[in-house]
Structures are given as structure tokens and as C-alpha cells.
Amino acid sequence: QYERVLLGHGSGGKLSADLIQRVFLAELGNEVLSSLEDSATLSLDSQTNLPNHRNSGPRIAFTTDSFVVKPLFFPGGDIGKLAVHGTVNDLAVAGATPLYLSAAFILEEGFAIESLQRIVVSMRQACDEAGVTLVTGDTKVVDRGKGDEVFITTTGIGLHAANRELSIRNARPGDQIIVSGTIGDHGMTIMSTREGIEFETALESDTAPLNDLTRVMLDACPSIRVMRDPTRGGVSSTLNELATASKVGISLDEASIPVRAEVHSACEMLGLDPMYVANEGKLIVVVPEQDCQSLLTVMKQHSRGRDAAVIGSVVADHTGMVVMRSLIGGQRVVTMLAGEQLPRIC
Amino acid sequence: QYERVLLGHGSGGKLSADLIQRVFLAELGNEVLSSLEDSATLSLDSQTNLPNHRNSGPRIAFTTDSFVVKPLFFPGGDIGKLAVHGTVNDLAVAGATPLYLSAAFILEEGFAIESLQRIVVSMRQACDEAGVTLVTGDTKVVDRGKGDEVFITTTGIGLHAANRELSIRNARPGDQIIVSGTIGDHGMTIMSTREGIEFETALESDTAPLNDLTRVMLDACPSIRVMRDPTRGGVSSTLNELATASKVGISLDEASIPVRAEVHSACEMLGLDPMYVANEGKLIVVVPEQDCQSLLTVMKQHSRGRDAAVIGSVVADHTGMVVMRSLIGGQRVVTMLAGEQLPRIC
Ligand SMILES: Nc1ncnc2c1ncn2[C@@H]1O[C@H](COP(=O)(O)OP(=O)(O)OP(=O)(O)O)[C@@H](O)[C@H]1O
Ligand SMILES: Nc1ncnc2c1ncn2[C@@H]1O[C@H](COP(=O)(O)OP(=O)(O)OP(=O)(O)O)[C@@H](O)[C@H]1O
Ligand SMILES: [Mg+2]
Ligand SMILES: [Mg+2]
Ligand SMILES: [Mg+2]
Ligand SMILES: [Mg+2]
Ligand SMILES: [Mg+2]
Ligand SMILES: [Mg+2]
Structure with a gap:
């Protein structure tokens, strides 16, 4: 174990979760906080x-x-x-x-x-x-x-609202998973700015308020189970938290995950996976299958959800794990962010 | 004017007030914040x-x-x-x-x-x-x-509570001013610790929760007009804020202000006035004259108010100013903390 605070304790990944559990929740834990x-x-x-x-x-x-x-x-x-x-x-x-x-x-x-x-x-x-x-x-x-x-x-x-109860524990097998737009924009913007890297098409943070989008989504689709903003640790870390908290498995389809070309290039250049890169204007939503298409339609009509896409589903298999079918067809386990990646992204 | 942040901007005195007005309220001001x-x-x-x-x-x-x-x-x-x-x-x-x-x-x-x-x-x-x-x-x-x-x-x-309305704007001429105990304990503890000064009787911070005391006070005396915790900037800065916000004058009697002997010595040694030193477990309360003695009695019965004392009164004269009758009999204006005093006291 570590005796001192590491940069990775601020990453939003495994080390963050561990510090929160061991140091904070161990002492301060209560029903709401925990x-x-x-x-x-x-x-x-x-x-x-x-x-x-x-x-x-x-x-x-x-x-x-x-x-x-x-x-x-x-x-x-x-x-x-x-x-x-x-x-x-x-x-x-x-x-x-x-x-x-x-x-x-x-x-x-x-x-x-x-x-x-x-x-x-x-x-x-x-x-x-x-x-x-x-x-x-x-x-x-x-x-x-x-x-x-x-x-x-x-x-x-x-x-x-009076009778709404979203929770990270609510995902159920069969539910679909939607991301509200392209991933990795914020994190790659900060990293490339810091590294002094310039790309042909300029990168730009996606930082934006999502409350108008969520209002429209909840009005149109009261059956929404979970929403979550994939900030530090990226989509991978958020989905791992979801799989653990809801005691379900998650299946992803890499081909369906929206990534801007310039984010993709920046990630390749820095050897990073956009699934672990922070977002500041995106959300993940879990919705029962029968309401998925209507929710997707509503999201795509909103300026903050124009690039929304179904990226996978909740499954009864591999509880607590996120498994991704990759572009070339194989399956791989997508874990929480393990190392430090990049400090001070937000 | 200043072009950069100074240590004094964190003092809780004049510079703090000025930065909050010029930079924060100027842009973000609204009825509640302002x-x-x-x-x-x-x-x-x-x-x-x-x-x-x-x-x-x-x-x-x-x-x-x-x-x-x-x-x-x-x-x-x-x-x-x-x-x-x-x-x-x-x-x-x-x-x-x-x-x-x-x-x-x-x-x-x-x-x-x-x-x-x-x-x-x-x-x-x-x-x-x-x-x-x-x-x-x-x-x-x-x-x-x-x-x-x-x-x-x-x-x-x-x-x-349903119909309680305390506000720093509520002080009225004739009201009495009580402090809940000795002043300067927290600030002098931090300063002497930092300076490595040891006193015969050890100094100790007064840091404490005041919510049980305030509950008892408000139950016993619903006519309380204002309460305020004199933290950074000390009692002087708090009373100046009060005088300005309520558009009244404040008269203080130095002899009645409770200061521990060891705080007094430490202040003398470091050339400080306890009126400007931070407290973390004390409050100032303004109360109509007719309720002052009963409130004082209630406060003195509480462990957090044992040393409570009436230190002055609200007057119609010298609006916006705090004037103190000193130990040797003269009168002096007590202003807000002007310089930096000591950073990082809380
Ligand atoms: N020091 C802490 N003490 C207690 N609980 C904490 C602490 N830090 C985080 N948490 C809790 O851990 C959970 C995750 O926190 P985290 O900051 O990762 O979430 P977030 O705010 O959604 O993400 P980000 O900070 O990247 O925007 C939250 O429920 C939060 O209340
Ligand atoms: N950056 C800021 N932006 C807007 N309002 C501010 C800011 N800083 C302070 N204020 C406001 O100024 C007032 C005084 O703040 P201050 O921090 O001095 O009070 P306090 O918390 O009672 O004192 P202390 O911080 O010493 O405990 C408060 O009403 C606070 O909301
Ligand atoms: Mg957080
Ligand atoms: Mg979040
Ligand atoms: Mg957050
Ligand atoms: Mg404050
Ligand atoms: Mg205060
Ligand atoms: Mg405060």
C-alpha cells in the first residue's frame, strides 16, 4: 500500500476509488455518502x-x-x-x-x-x-x-421532482447504454495544450451545462434508470462504477462509440485510449430497451446531444465487469483507469 | 490599486472586503450574495x-x-x-x-x-x-x-425555523452587544505555534461548534437581531461590517471585553491587538436592551458561553463607525483590519 498521496489518487480511477473507500468512507461512511x-x-x-x-x-x-x-x-x-x-x-x-x-x-x-x-x-x-x-x-x-x-x-x-429516483444501482440486464456525444474532447484538449502539441483541426473542450438536456430527456422518458457524467477516469471508469454498483455486466461495442477524428489522432500520438479520457459536457444514460430509440431521438434533437449514440447494453453475465467488442472483432475487458494518466484535468 | 492578489486579500479585513466587492460582487452580485x-x-x-x-x-x-x-x-x-x-x-x-x-x-x-x-x-x-x-x-x-x-x-x-429573520442589517440604536467568551484564542494559538513562541500557560484554540449555544439562545430569546462569528479579522472587523450593514454606530467598552491573560501576553509580545485576532468558537450577538440580561444569563449557563459579556451597544451616533472607550478612559475609532496581519489562520 501507499503511505503518501500519489498523483493517481486524483485520477478518478482505481486509486481514487481506493483512497475514498479506505480513508474517507471508512471513517465518515453513512447511507448517503457511501x-x-x-x-x-x-x-x-x-x-x-x-x-x-x-x-x-x-x-x-x-x-x-x-x-x-x-x-x-x-x-x-x-x-x-x-x-x-x-x-x-x-x-x-x-x-x-x-x-x-x-x-x-x-x-x-x-x-x-x-x-x-x-x-x-x-x-x-x-x-x-x-x-x-x-x-x-x-x-x-x-x-x-x-x-x-x-x-x-x-x-x-x-x-x-417528487417521484424520481435515479441511482447508479438501478441498471438492469437488458437496459441500453447511450452516450450523449463524442468522448475525450475535454481531456485531450487539456493534454495537448499542456504538451504544446498542435493539431491540424484544433481540439476544443466540450465543457457545457447538461441540465437542459437532462430536463428534456427526463420529460420525454421517465423510465431512465441512471445518468452519470464521465469526467475524470473517462467513460471506462464510469461504466465500471456502474457495473459494480448495479451488480450487472456491461457489454460495449467499440465501433459505436463516437470519437472525433482529432481526438483520435491526439490519443494515438500520446498513446492514450479515449475511453479513459475526461469529458466535461457529456453524459451516459441507462434506459430500458423499449424506450431506447425514443430517448435517442429526443437527445439527438438537442444541441448537447446531437452526436448521441447507443454504445452497449447491460447484461446478466460477467457481473461487475465491462467487456468491449473491439473494432477488429475480439473481446476485451475494459477496466477502471489504473495509473495516473494526467493530473489536474479539471 | 493592486494588480495582483496580496496576502491581505485573505485577511478578513479591508482588503478582503474590497476584493469581494470589486471582483466578485461587481460581476456576480445578486440580492442574496450581495x-x-x-x-x-x-x-x-x-x-x-x-x-x-x-x-x-x-x-x-x-x-x-x-x-x-x-x-x-x-x-x-x-x-x-x-x-x-x-x-x-x-x-x-x-x-x-x-x-x-x-x-x-x-x-x-x-x-x-x-x-x-x-x-x-x-x-x-x-x-x-x-x-x-x-x-x-x-x-x-x-x-x-x-x-x-x-x-x-x-x-x-x-x-x-419558520419565522426567524436574523440579518446583519437588523441592529438598532439601543441594542446591546454581547460576545460569547474570550477573544483572540484561536489566532494567537496559530501565531505563537508558527513563531515557535512558548508561553507559560499554553494557548489553545477555541475552535468549537456553536449550534447548541445558538439553539438555546434563540429558544430563550426570539428577539435576537443579529449573530455573527468573528473569525478572520476578529471582533473589530465583524463589528465594522455590522455598523456599515445596519447603518448604525457601535460603542464599545474596552474594560468589558474578555481576553485571556495568556492571549493578552502573546498579543503584547507580537505587537497585536486581540480585537483583530481570529476566533473559531465565539459569536457576537445583538439583542434589544430589555432582553439583554436574560440572554446573558442563558449564555453563561452554557459551556460555550460561560465567559459571555456585554461589550457595548448600538448607537444612533457615528453611523458606520465603531468607537471604543479605552481602559485609560479615552475614545478611539476601531477600524477594520487594514493590513495582512497573518495569513492562513483558518
Ligand atoms: N474526500 C471524500 N470524502 C467523502 N466522499 C468522497 C470524497 N471524495 C469523493 N467522494 C465521493 O465519491 C464519489 C465519487 O466522487 P468523484 O469526485 O469521483 O465524483 P464526480 O464529482 O462525479 O467526479 P469529478 O470529481 O471527476 O467531477 C461521490 O459520491 C463523492 O461524494
Ligand atoms: N469569492 C467570493 N464571491 C462571492 N462572495 C464572496 C466571496 N468571498 C466571500 N464572499 C461573501 O462575502 C461575505 C463574507 O465572507 P467571509 O468569508 O469573510 O465570511 P465568513 O465565512 O463568515 O468568514 P470566514 O471565512 O473568516 O469564516 C459572505 O457573505 C460571503 O458569501
Ligand atoms: Mg467530484
Ligand atoms: Mg459526476
Ligand atoms: Mg463532478
Ligand atoms: Mg468565509
Ligand atoms: Mg462567519
Ligand atoms: Mg466562515
Whole structure:
């Protein structure tokens, strides 16, 4: 075992999951936290002013993420946009309507106020687009060399519809798996920016709010079982979490997975698999087979789901495992991201 | 004006207030955020699933703080306790019952897992004591030299009683001002630990949850106008914020302000005024004169309010200013903390 924090503990893959289990859940675990959903679901009883699970009061969704991306500004976005979209999306894929955000800033002494201002403007635009209000904040400063320009932690509150219950435990054999668009765009943009690699067609992060897409999807298809945003660790890690939590197997068809040509080239050049690369404006949805085509149609009509595709299905075999039929016909097991890949992608 | 972030922007004094106004509120300002309360108050309408101010649904309190204290462990507490208490207290002084927390960790590569574990154990104990549940989290890792062991951002959700409306704008001439105990303990503990100064009687941080004290206070005295936790910037900065927001003057009596002998000595040695030093387990409360003595009695019966004292009153004169009658009889204006004092106190 490790005695010190490794970069891989922030990867969103195996090491992240292990640290969360061994250090955090071992001590802090409770029914809500240990379910490891994108957002916690909390019930508030307006009558008694006491917390009260599964009663008549509104159920709220609650989620947090820190953002430490480097560089701060990249093609398609910046740390501010990411900080709003990331938290909005964790609420949205939980099936909730995102309403309110908090933002806590850890600034490094010497950071340019002008850059901070650009980030704040970008956050405001992102809030406006997503229809959320930033209602509380915090500002701390650390001495030069003890931080890295700016870290932002956003926390979000959303509201659940009365009788909706999405969960990463809900996938059932026979269900179909849809991805809302091309994969790997965000991660490859950050990596190639950092490595100073230029591609003929410029890469661009997919960072975007998904709450309008999820609203339309849930209105059209109330039978949706699970949604999840495949951020750090990519589609592979998300699907492995799903297979474990729902105690099912997952079968994928590589040929059906949408990957932009320029992402594909960048991945080849850096020796990476797009299945492990982070996304910031995509979701995975699990839906009963009979509703799959109508959901896909609705998604494709939405600007955030234009390239949506069915990429596989939930099976009763190989419980807890993700197996992919590859382009050349063979089958391979797709595991969670194991190493570090790349730190500070979000 | 400044072009770069200064340490003083994290002091909780004038520079902090200026940065929040100029950079954050200028762009992100809205009715809730711009009121600059310890917690945002949000109304959720359980019927329509839409945000709706001042309606029948429950009103929730929402607040966030990042913690970057150095050293991580200090007499009386550690960064984990502080991260729980700080957010619990911002909910409590808003008059809300703290219920749920999120915690986002930014870990530096190489940080010892054992230290992280100690912090997590400490957070769990603090959550148990305060009666709150940690329901969601996040874990990011930054490369060595780009962070400082661990930063923690906690965000809290609390519930307001049906018709309670505390606000920093509510102080009225004639009201009395009470502090719940000795001031400067937390800040002087951190500073003397960092400077390697040892005092005959060991200093200890006052970090503590205040939600049980506030509950008892509000039950006994529903007329309470304002509560506030004088953290960064100390009692002086908090009272200046109060004077400005309520458009009143504040008169203080130096002789009545409780300061521990060892804090007093440490302050003298380092040339500091305890009025500007951070507290992490104290509150300031403003109460109509007729209820002051009964509230004080209730506070003194509580373990967190044993040393409570009336320190001054709200006046119609010198609006926006805090004036103190000093020990030797003269009057002086007590301004907000102006410089940097000490970074990373919480
Ligand atoms: N330090 C922690 N303490 C407790 N729970 C944690 C901690 N870090 C993460 N978790 C929990 O683990 C689960 C996975 O967290 P993770 O951050 O990977 O999800 P995510 O926010 O959807 O992904 P990303 O952070 O890449 O956007 C969540 O349910 C989260 O609440
Ligand atoms: N970056 C920011 N953006 C928007 N609002 C902010 C920001 N930083 C602070 N605020 C707001 O300014 C007010 C004062 O914040 P501050 O952090 O000083 O209060 P506090 O949490 O009570 O004190 P402390 O952080 O010392 O515990 C709060 O209402 C807070 O919401
Ligand atoms: Mg997520
Ligand atoms: Mg997330
Ligand atoms: Mg704060
Ligand atoms: Mg406060
Ligand atoms: Mg605070
Ligand atoms: Mg996260």
C-alpha cells in the first residue's frame, strides 16, 4: 500500500476509488455518502424542521467539486466555466434541477487580478446559461508557492421532482447504454495544450451545462434508470462504477462509440485510449430497451446531444465487469483507469 | 490599486472586503450574495419545484468556507475540526439548524496518508459532536509544490425555523452587544505555534461548534437581531461590517471585553491587538436592551458561553463607525483590519 498521496489518487480511477473507500468512507461512511452517487439526496421536512428521509418535504440534491485544472484558460473554456458546469452537471445527472451554487476561491499570492476577473466573468456567464444563482462564497489566500494561481470549489443545490429516483444501482440486464456525444474532447484538449502539441483541426473542450438536456430527456422518458457524467477516469471508469454498483455486466461495442477524428489522432500520438479520457459536457444514460430509440431521438434533437449514440447494453453475465467488442472483432475487458494518466484535468 | 492578489486579500479585513466587492460582487452580485450574510437564505417551494422567495416551503441556509490553516495540527484542534466547526458556525449564527455538510479535499502529492487519516477522524468527531452528517465529497490531487499538504472546503446546509429573520442589517440604536467568551484564542494559538513562541500557560484554540449555544439562545430569546462569528479579522472587523450593514454606530467598552491573560501576553509580545485576532468558537450577538440580561444569563449557563459579556451597544451616533472607550478612559475609532496581519489562520 501507499503511505503518501500519489498523483493517481486524483485520477478518478482505481486509486481514487481506493483512497475514498479506505480513508474517507471508512471513517465518515453513512447511507448517503457511501452510495457514491454524483449528488447526495436529502429530504427536508418543512413541518418539523428536522431532517427526515422519504417524507413529504422537498428532496434536494447536494454535490461538491474542487477545480484545479492547469492551464486555467484552454480552448473551449477555463477553470471558471468548468467549476460551474461540473457542479451543475452532477446535479443534473442525478435528475435534479440545479438552482444554487456556492464558490470558494483559494488564491495564490501574486495571482493577477485581471485573470481572476476573467474567470469570474466566465463563471457569471456559465451561471446565466445554466440558470443557476451563485449565492455564497469564500476567499482565502495562500502564500506564493503554496498554491497554484487559483483553485475553485463549487457546491450545488438542486431540487428533485417528487417521484424520481435515479441511482447508479438501478441498471438492469437488458437496459441500453447511450452516450450523449463524442468522448475525450475535454481531456485531450487539456493534454495537448499542456504538451504544446498542435493539431491540424484544433481540439476544443466540450465543457457545457447538461441540465437542459437532462430536463428534456427526463420529460420525454421517465423510465431512465441512471445518468452519470464521465469526467475524470473517462467513460471506462464510469461504466465500471456502474457495473459494480448495479451488480450487472456491461457489454460495449467499440465501433459505436463516437470519437472525433482529432481526438483520435491526439490519443494515438500520446498513446492514450479515449475511453479513459475526461469529458466535461457529456453524459451516459441507462434506459430500458423499449424506450431506447425514443430517448435517442429526443437527445439527438438537442444541441448537447446531437452526436448521441447507443454504445452497449447491460447484461446478466460477467457481473461487475465491462467487456468491449473491439473494432477488429475480439473481446476485451475494459477496466477502471489504473495509473495516473494526467493530473489536474479539471 | 493592486494588480495582483496580496496576502491581505485573505485577511478578513479591508482588503478582503474590497476584493469581494470589486471582483466578485461587481460581476456576480445578486440580492442574496450581495447581502454578505454568513449564510445565504434560500426558499424552496415543495409544490412547484421552483425557487421562490418568501413562500411556504422550507427556508434553507447555505454557506461555504475553504480552510488553508498552517500548521495543520495545533493546540486545541486541527484543520479538520476547523473545517467542520467553521461551516457549522456560519449556519448557526444565521439562526439555522446545521444538518448536512460536503467536504472537498485538495491534496498535495506526497502528503502523508496517516496525517490525512488523523484529519478525517477529527472531522468525523466534529460532525458527531455538532450533529451534522457529511453526505458528499470530492478529492483532487495537485503536483508537489503546487499546494500545501491539504486544503479543505466545506459547504453546509441548514434549516431555518419558520419565522426567524436574523440579518446583519437588523441592529438598532439601543441594542446591546454581547460576545460569547474570550477573544483572540484561536489566532494567537496559530501565531505563537508558527513563531515557535512558548508561553507559560499554553494557548489553545477555541475552535468549537456553536449550534447548541445558538439553539438555546434563540429558544430563550426570539428577539435576537443579529449573530455573527468573528473569525478572520476578529471582533473589530465583524463589528465594522455590522455598523456599515445596519447603518448604525457601535460603542464599545474596552474594560468589558474578555481576553485571556495568556492571549493578552502573546498579543503584547507580537505587537497585536486581540480585537483583530481570529476566533473559531465565539459569536457576537445583538439583542434589544430589555432582553439583554436574560440572554446573558442563558449564555453563561452554557459551556460555550460561560465567559459571555456585554461589550457595548448600538448607537444612533457615528453611523458606520465603531468607537471604543479605552481602559485609560479615552475614545478611539476601531477600524477594520487594514493590513495582512497573518495569513492562513483558518
Ligand atoms: N474526500 C471524500 N470524502 C467523502 N466522499 C468522497 C470524497 N471524495 C469523493 N467522494 C465521493 O465519491 C464519489 C465519487 O466522487 P468523484 O469526485 O469521483 O465524483 P464526480 O464529482 O462525479 O467526479 P469529478 O470529481 O471527476 O467531477 C461521490 O459520491 C463523492 O461524494
Ligand atoms: N469569492 C467570493 N464571491 C462571492 N462572495 C464572496 C466571496 N468571498 C466571500 N464572499 C461573501 O462575502 C461575505 C463574507 O465572507 P467571509 O468569508 O469573510 O465570511 P465568513 O465565512 O463568515 O468568514 P470566514 O471565512 O473568516 O469564516 C459572505 O457573505 C460571503 O458569501
Ligand atoms: Mg459526476
Ligand atoms: Mg463532478
Ligand atoms: Mg468565509
Ligand atoms: Mg462567519
Ligand atoms: Mg466562515
Ligand atoms: Mg467530484
